[in-house]
Amino acid sequence: MSEQKLEIVKTEDKKPKPETDQIPFGKTFTDHMFVMDYETDSGWYNPRIVPYEPLTLDPAAMIFHYGQTVFEGLKAYRAEDDRILLFRPSQNLQRLNRSSERLSIPPIDEERVMYYLTQLISLEQDWVPSTQGTALYIRPFIIATETNLAVAPSHSYKFMIILSPVGPYFSGGLKPVKINVEDQFTRAVKGGTGTAKTAGNYSSGYQAQAKANKEGHADVLWLxxxxxxxxxxxxxxxxxxxxxxxxxxxxxxxxxxxxxxxxSIIELLKKWGIPVSERKISIAELYQVYEEGGLEEAFGTGTAAVISPVGELNWLGHQMVVNNHEIGELSQKLYDTITGIQTGKVEDRHEWTVEVQ
Incomplete structure (x- = not known):
């Protein structure tokens, strides 16, 4: 990546900001975005913050044909003392590079991109909402832009960061959801792209998600x-x-x-002295545990929801009701602790947050 100064072009036409209690996820975007280009002979070059605007790409741009793209998702939070905090952003940039390696995309300089990211958020800090449960969602992504229909890695790319204010993931509060165990479709296999955040991983799950929704389930458990x-x-x-x-x-x-x-959850559990293990667990074993009365809590984890309690699992007609459809004590504690650290309400003893100046 060649040494180049970050160019900042400010918009002259600022958008109205939405009411914080009426922000749909991923449909509202801030005034500016970050863009940087790559060519094989030049490396990453021309880092710039510019007004948010559409892209113009050739119809033969390789992203449209072979899906060479990776992305990340993280959030900026407004603390009660008005500080803007990021939660473990270096981990997102490290994972972006791991995804890029799997998709044959050239790596970014994580330290310099962290600087570009904080400069963008600093410029857009008025877009970080303050209402409880809200945040500024951050979407870094890379797409292949070479005009070429040959089946091979692109020689040119565009790296961008766009920002979107988002409301609470659970509009009605933290509530356990119903999950359908998927037995027909496949999400990923060892050696595939399941460890990478790349577009095809998500669209290939839409049919299973639609089937689950039709049957009254909020999400899919993949085997x-x-x-x-x-x-x-x-x-x-x-x-x-x-x-x-x-x-x-x-x-x-x-x-x-x-x-x-x-x-983060694994690290917290270990610090709290709660036994935690990472191992293979079959759906049959889980059902046996449930039948014996040993399944006490279940929850999904991710940037969007932080903690999503599971109140029911359905597997081949077998219904597993977890904790009487109520939020478990541990699930609630983990949610309160992580969201508290993210928003500055809980002391960050792990050095997980980064303040945007």
Missing amino acids: DGVEKRYIEEVGSMNIFFKINGEVVTPELNGSILNGITRM
Whole structure:
């Protein structure tokens, strides 16, 4: 990446900001965005913050044909003392580079991109809402832009960061959801792209999600793609189970995304002295545990929801009601602790937050 000064072009036509209690997820965008380009002979170049605007791409741009793209998702939070805080952003940039490696996309300089990111958020800090449960969602992403129909990695790319204020994930408060265990479609397999945040991983799950929604379920629990036995993820979240006092989550096996919220929860549980293990767990084992009365809590984890309690799992006609459709004590404590750290209400003893100046 060549040494170049960050160019900032401010808009002359600022948008009205939405009411904080009426912000739909991902439909409202701030005044500016970050853009940087890549060419094989030049590396990453021309970093700039410019007014938010549409892109112009050639119809033969390789992103349209071969799906060479990666992305991330994180948030900026407004603390009660008006500070703007990011939650473990370096982990997102590290994961972006891991995803890029899997998709044959050149890596970014994480330290310099962190600087560009904080400069963008500083410019757009008035867009960070202050109402409880709200945040400024941050979407960094890379797309292949070379005009070429040859099946090979692109020689040119565009890296962008766009920002979107978002309301509370749970508009009616934290409530357990119903999950359908998917037995037909496959999310990912070891050696595939399941460990990367890339577009195709998500669109390939739409049919299973639609089927689950039609049957009254909020999300899908994916099983492994080979044997259809072992639990992997819930939709776009990692999954945890509290079983007879121990917290169990599927181990990272080459097809499961290494979630940053997942990582944080494991670290918190270990600090609290609560037994936690990362291992293979089959759906049959989980059902047996449930039948024996040992399934105490279940919850998904991710940037959007932080904690999404699971109140019911349905597997081949077997219904598993978790904690009487109520939020578990541990799930609530984890949610309160992580959201408290993110918003400055709880002391950050882990150095997880970064203040935007």
